[in-house]
Amino acid sequence: MHYPAAMPVVRFPSRGLEIEVPPGTPLIEAIRGAGVPVASSCGDELLCAKCGVRILAGSVPRxxxxxxxxxxxxxxxDELRLSCALRVRSDLSVGADYWPSGA
Ligand code: FES
Known part of the structure; x- marks a missing residue:
């Protein structure tokens, strides 16, 4: 019997939002998919470093x-991670200093 893999959940506590994404989804795409603004000026090419977010809970690779x-x-x-560099493999909570709570 085949059971579909669980979809990881990405939570945005400051905004009261969450979204399920297929495993392996780039974190920056999950953020955009939730309708949350994320800075980027390099086309997700790991050049501009504007897409930095805080990983509040959950595990990400080194x-x-x-x-x-x-x-x-x-x-x-150092404490920020570049969301275009990370793939969502399990539940995460993320934040960014420019995401006002409740906005
Ligand atoms: S979007 Fe430019 S480094 Fe992530």
Whole structure:
């Protein structure tokens, strides 16, 4: 018997939103899919580092050198992760300083 894989849930606590996405969805696409604004000026190519978000809960893979270099080049704080570099594999809660709560 085949059971469909569970869909990970991405939550946006400051906005009271959540969205289910297929496993492996780029986090930046999940954010856009929820209708939440996310900054980007490089076409999700890991260049601009404007797509940084805070991972509030859940697990994501360790940062790869390409993500680290993009963050350093653009002076992005270590604690932010670039949402175009991450794939959603399990439930996550995310936030960004420019997402006002309740907005
Ligand atoms: S969108 Fe430019 S680095 Fe993520």
């Amino acid at each position: 940062e790869k050198p390409v993500e680290r270099r993009a963050k350093r080049r653009n002076r992005v704080p």
